[in-house]
Amino acid sequence: MSIEPSPRFPEERRLATVLFADVQGFTSLAEKLDFETVSDMLKGIWNRLDRVVEAHNGYIDKHLGDGLMAVWGAPFAGDNDAEQAVAAGLELIRALHDFCQTTSISGVAEMKLRVGVNSGLVFAGYVGTRREYTVLGDTVNLAARLEQVAEPDSVVIGENTLRLVGGSFRVRRLPPTLVKGKTEPVQPYAVESAALQIGRIRYQSADSLQTCMVGREAEMERLCSLFDEVERGRLPLMALLDAELGMGKSRLLLELGNRLAAPPQNITLLTARALAQTSRIPFYLWRALLRNRFGLRDEDHREVALQKWQGGLDNLYREEPVNTRTEVGNALQAMMGLAEQESSPSPEASRRVNFLTAEVLRRLADNRPLAIFLDDLQWADRESLNLLTYLLQAGDKALPLFVVAAARPEFLKSQPQWHNLARVLHLEPLAFSASLVARAYPDLQPWPAASLEEIGSRSEGNPYFLEEIVKSLLKSETGAAGTGTLRPDWAVAIPESLRATLQARLDSLSREARTVALLASVVGRVFWVGSLLAAARSAPLPGGAGGLNIPPMVAERFVQDGLRQLVRAELAFPRAGSQFSEEQEYIFKSSYLRDVAYSLLPNRVRAQVHHAVAEWLSQRRDPAYLSMARDHEESAAQAARLSTGSLPPL
Numbered sequence: 001m002s003i004e005p006s007p008r009f010p011e012e013r014r015l016a017t018v019l020f021a022d023v024q025g026f027t028s029l030a031e032k033l034d035f036e037t038v039s040d041m042l043k044g045i046w047n048r049l050d051r052v053v054e055a056h057n058g059y060i061d062k063h064l065g066d067g068l069m070a071v072w073g074a075p076f077a078g079d080n081d082a083e084q085a086v087a088a089g090l091e092l093i094r095a096l097h098d099f100c101q102t103t104s105i106s107g108v109a110e111m112k113l114r115v116g117v118n119s120g121l122v123f124a125g126y127v128g129t130r131r132e133y134t135v136l137g138d139t140v141n142l143a144a145r146l147e148q149v150a151e152p153d154s155v156v157i158g159e160n161t162l163r164l165v166g167g168s169f170r171v172r173r174l175p176p177t178l179v180k181g182k183t184e185p186v187q188p189y190a191v192e193s194a195a196l197q198i199g200r201i202r203y204q205s206a207d208s209l210q211t212c213m214v215g216r217e218a219e220m221e222r223l224c225s226l227f228d229e230v231e232r233g234r235l236p237l238m239a240l241l242d243a244e245l246g247m248g249k250s251r252l253l254l255e256l257g258n259r260l261a262a263p264p265q266n267i268t269l270l271t272a273r274a275l276a277q278t279s280r281i282p283f284y285l286w287r288a289l290l291r292n293r294f295g296l297r298d299e300d301h302r303e304v305a306l307q308k309w310q311g312g313l314d315n316l317y318r319e320e321p322v323n324t325r326t327e328v329g330n331a332l333q334a335m336m337g338l339a340e341q342e343s344s345p346s347p348e349a350s351r352r353v354n355f356l357t358a359e360v361l362r363r364l365a366d367n368r369p370l371a372i373f374l375d376d377l378q379w380a381d382r383e384s385l386n387l388l389t390y391l392l393q394a395g396d397k398a399l400p401l402f403v404v405a406a407a408r409p410e411f412l413k414s415q416p417q418w419h420n421l422a423r424v425l426h427l428e429p430l431a432f433s434a435s436l437v438a439r440a441y442p443d444l445q446p447w448p449a450a451s452l453e454e455i456g457s458r459s460e461g462n463p464y465f466l467e468e469i470v471k472s473l474l475k476s477e478t479g480a481a482g483t484g485t486l487r488p489d490w491a492v493a494i495p496e497s498l499r500a501t502l503q504a505r506l507d508s509l510s511r512e513a514r515t516v517a518l519l520a521s522v523v524g525r526v527f528w529v530g531s532l533l534a535a536a537r538s539a540p541l542p543g544g545a546g547g548l549n550i551p552p553m554v555a556e557r558f559v560q561d562g563l564r565q566l567v568r569a570e571l572a573f574p575r576a577g578s579q580f581s582e583e584q585e586y587i588f589k590s591s592y593l594r595d596v597a598y599s600l601l602p603n604r605v606r607a608q609v610h611h612a613v614a615e616w617l618s619q620r621r622d623p624a625y626l627s628m629a630r631d632h633e634e635s636a637a638q639a640a641r642l643s644t645g646s647l648p649p650l
């Protein structure tokens with residue numbers, strides 16, 4: 001029987017992180033037990049382990065008896081997918097351990113979990129007569145292989161995953177291992193624990209490439225003078241760094257921190273960052289900040305964590321009677337994540353937490369200026385932001401508080417009141433001339449100016465893009481040869497962490513906007529409304545592949561809506577003076593965004609859309625566009641060849 005496909009998720013080529021977990025010792029235990037007991041036990045185990053995967057925003061792909069396969073980055077990409085997958089791996093081991101402690105069946109303690117995690121390109125789509133959604137490819141096979149080399153109760157990750165998680169975990173290099181189908185051995189790493197430092201720069205490279213911060217002198221001066229203002233006025237003040245991803249907000253925070261913490265300044269500096277996955281945990285930002293300050297670690301058992309917390313408070317409140325100290329400690333336990341917390345605390349409870357936290361901060365400041373750096377404010381939970389507002393508006397109980405926060409533009413857009421609460425510093429793209437590139441990357445100084453100029457312009461003014469380009473160049477032959485002479489046809493392969501970020505950005509769009517972005521990517525960095533309509537009306541796409549099935553009746557409205565939303569999300573802009581007089585022209589904000597959107601599309605969809613675009617172009621009056629049309633026909637033919645060559649028809 002064939003079931004008509006009604007795909008819930010688009011079929012795409014995606015960057016994903018795949019996790020395999022396998023319960024060792026299960027089979028030998030199961031042989032000794034009645035199968036009803038075995039079934040109950042499996043249910044109990046999966047119940048717990050699935051919850052861990054879900055809590056880390058993973059997609060449970062399948063259970064394989066005593067094994068589990070989960071995916072991050074498909075069907076949807078989130079922020080920090082690879083990081084979440086590895087954190088889930090560590091947590092899964094703890095969860096199985098907890099499960100074993102709850103049952104009295106003898107021999108359960110022998111059960112141990114082995115976890116393998118790997119990241120890379122996959123094809124996400126539907127397989128089998130039951131049309132199950134899954135991911136396929138080498139990346140998946142390697143994840144399974146890594147799981148096999150993992151010691152019981154350990155998480156082993158591949159090189160790609162390590163690169164994506166940056167410095168978030170402590171890892172140990174394992175002996176290289178051979179994998180079926182690969183000639184070169186692969187390098188596995190065992191994850192030891194989460195790293196202590198949570199205030200890291202998101203993109204900091206694992207390989208030690210020296211970068212100097214450039215082009216932010218004015219912003220640095222401005223921030224230092226705002227700090228002087230706090231010192232003189234002894235009133236709270238907040239600066240908000242507002243900029244797109246990768247513009248250098250976190251880096252500026254880091255450098256400012258180094259500068260303020262250096263002598264002769266005498267300040268207390270506390271830092272925390274919000275995470276995408278914690279945006280609904282009340283007070284998370286302040287919890288992270290105080291946990292940092294008091295040395296509480298995620299892996300601490302509750303008793304240890306409680307001791308550190310109360311011990312720290314006792315020290316701060318040493319002048320006060322013991323019961324006051326314990327009262328404060330108890331009252332803040334929930335916000336510190338040391339006791340059950342309601343998902344949305346009552347206004348009175350929140351007011352009390354606000355008041356007590358302000359008191360704790362006052363004591364931490366100890367009459368000196370207190371600097372608080374809060375990164376990624378776009379992910380801060382509501383309660384944390386309310387507490388921040390409270391601190392800034394504390395009236396005569398005000399602290400000499402210097403808050404420097406960083407956020408992507410969506411933060412100010414959705415909460416414009418922060419324009420009044422904070423001094424907003426907007427970080428503009430940097431003009432990367434040859435000399436600025438060389439200053440940022442001393443390793444590149446011997447390179448010809450023309451190459452540096454070219455690299456600078458490819459960065460589109462974004463220091464993160466620049467860094468990724470430099471890293472990939474240094475790895476490629478161009479760099480290895482040491483001459484720095486770029487071949488005329490050099491192309492920047494999109495580095496994985498950039499791809500992950502932009503993929504997540506596209507996935508956060510509405511269906512209309514995302515579809516329009518994907519269609520437009522086939523047209524090119526520059527596109528026209530007419531070309532999108534032609535693409536959208538092209539024959540119904542097989543299996544809804546790419547999620548691009550648009551009923552022809554509503555195509556026009558769909559495209560117009562999608563385009564409007566894409567522009568509102570600032571991922572594409574209208575351009576004045578189109579090449580076609582009757583057509584409004586648009587441009588993708590960055591060429592990388594266009595490339596990532598394009599890379600998601602399966603070849604057969606590319607073929608179809610290229611063809612539709614070619615037809616549309618060939619009907620334009622100006623003959624210059626005939627050559628563009630020919631290019632699209634060629635791309636269509638090429639994609640069609642690849643499609644039948646590599647994939648079964650759907």
Ligand SMILES: Nc1ncnc2c1ncn2[C@@H]1O[C@H](COP(=O)(O)OP(=O)(O)OP(=O)(O)O)[C@@H](O)[C@H]1O
Pocket residue numbers: 201202203204205211212213214215216243244245246247248249250251252376408440463464465467
């Ligand atoms: N002014 C600069 N000069 C040289 N390198 C920089 C500069 N600013 C940032 N970088 C480098 O670019 C990369 C991205 O910077 P950073 O992480 O600070 O961006 P961000 O704005 O915080 O991005 P996100 O919104 O994703 O958090 C980092 O590796 C950083 O070291």
Ligand SMILES: [Mg+2]
Pocket residue numbers: 202249250251375376406
């Ligand atoms: Mg940042």
